Amino acid sequence: NAGVTQTPKFRVLKTGQSMTLLCAQDMNHEYMYWYRQDPGMGLRLIHYSVGEGTTAKGEVPDGYNVSRLKKQNFLLGLESAAPSQTSVYFCASSYSAGKPYEQYFGPGTRLTVT
Amino acid sequence: GENVEQHPSTLSVQEGDSAVIKCTYSDSASNYFPWYKQELGKRPQLIIDIRSNVGEKKDQRIAVTLNKTAKHFSLHITETQPEDSAVYFCAASEWGSRLTFGEGTQLTVNP
Numbered sequence: 001n002a003g004v005t006q007t008p009k010f011r012v013l014k015t016g017q018s019m020t021l022l023c024a025q026d027m028n029h030e031y032m033y034w035y036r037q038d039p040g041m042g043l044r045l046i047h048y049s050v051g052e053g054t055t056a057k058g059e060v061p062d063g064y065n066v067s068r069l070k071k072q073n074f075l076l077g078l079e080s081a082a083p084s085q086t087s088v089y090f091c092a093s094s095y096s097a098g099k100p101y102e103q104y105f106g107p108g109t110r111l112t113v114t
Numbered sequence: 115g116e117n118v119e120q121h122p123s124t125l126s127v128q129e130g131d132s133a134v135i136k137c138t139y140s141d142s143a144s145n146y147f148p149w150y151k152q153e154l155g156k157r158p159q160l161i162i163d164i165r166s167n168v169g170e171k172k173d174q175r176i177a178v179t180l181n182k183t184a185k186h187f188s189l190h191i192t193e194t195q196p197e198d199s200a201v202y203f204c205a206a207s208e209w210g211s212r213l214t215f216g217e218g219t220q221l222t223v224n225p
Binding site for chain 2: 031033041042043044045048050058059090094095101102103104105106107108
């Protein structure tokens with residue numbers, strides 16, 4: 001049982017490049033989330049999904065797109081990276097029978113945009 | 115939307131002392147309040163949570179209190195140890211989705 005995993009762990013992009021971050025969970029969770037963490041600002045919700053095939057905007061969605069084609073995977077895309085998107089990105093999942101509220105986080109992806 | 119404020123931003127205590135971190139929230143519909151601990155370079159990990167139908171919850175050296183009327187909740191750590199040193203985040207949500215986090219408290223426990 002790996003829990004929540006994220007790939008890649010690190011990435012450096014040039015301004016204007018695109019990339020996709022992959023989140024996978026093996027806990028059969030219904031809900032999945034993408035957060036970004038910047039120094040001194042806590043974690044901010046980018047997008048989230050309450051089930052396969054659904055997505056919704058969070059607090060800071062601009063410049064990002066997401067897809068949830070399979071229940072266990074949640075993808076975060078950056079179409080044209082900007083230096084302001086330099087951050088640590090965390091994926092999380094939640095909602096299963098018995099533990100509906102607890103969010104479990106992945107190890108994070110450190111992204112630098114130059 | 116929900117807004118969560120957390121204080122203090124840094125807290126330094128001597129080993130064995132108690133530490134208290136306080137958070138306030140704005141949305142009266144919020145009913146779930148977790149606390150996460152994040153060590154340097156690691157993922158946030160849930161250490162304790164409380165739902166709005168209780169006023170206090172305790173787990174060994176850690177306790178959380180909730181005042182729904184005043185819209186604030188607090189984390190209490192007793193008998194602090196050096197391994198308690200980390201960043202602590204509070205959060206609030208309605209029914210566990212869409213967590214809104216505070217900005218974090220850097221706790222340092224000095225031996």
